[in-house]
Amino acid sequence: MADKDSSTPTLSSPEITRLRLAYMAVAMRDPNLVHMEDDYAKKSGLPQVIAHGTFAVAYVGFALSQAVGMDRVRRVKVELTAPVFPQDIISVVYTDLQTSGDLTSARISARNQSGILVARGESTWVTNPSH
């Protein structure tokens, strides 16, 4: 298990390939073609297909569950702020950690490889009981 409280949760995703989008469409049973067909996405004003919002949401959550374990995760709140496209790589950073009683909270930001903010939010988890 990773360090419990002395490290700040971070995560760098693999490249979000079109194959990953196909897997996610199947995993979610998501019928929205905006994630699969460029022509369809262009009809909605996008330059190409976009990744499911669950990519950014899950990477934000996984950064925390990797750092403290799923059993201590209490809240993950994520607002999606920009689309994620194929070939993007998402980097998640937790900042402004604050501990109050049994709980620790932090701000979250997730950016693509160009530095564009694709998601932001906040999270809360149970402080390491051994600290």
Add this chain to the structure above:
Amino acid sequence: MGVEVGYTFPKKTFTVEPHRVEEFVIALGVEPYSGWTPTKGNAVPPGFFMYVITYGADEVHSKLNFDLLRTVYGGTDSEYFAPVNVGDVLSVAPVISSLKVKETKNGKLTFAELTCEYINADGIIAVREKSTTVERGN
């Protein structure tokens, strides 16, 4: 819009099947935590509880009368109250908890918030997840 705040969808049960969680993690390409395997008894990773996965998109979007061509996922607020493991059976009855319209310089945006409370076998709310779905235009 054809639906009001407070509308509750019919209750369904959802089994956290190992292959569904495995597909989700394969798509992401990242282990959710050390020692993760998609086997019964292991904790379900964050981000999995979203109504499209657990309830189905068609019924919800049809009720909202949202055009998929103009609809995107806006975000989530997930609270975890009790452990949920692969193999667990949960019940859920999504509720339309908020509907807001905002006029922006790029046109109208309609924000629909759907609240899902996942009840475990002990009758306890294990997870409360609020998804925001956004429709552009019209």
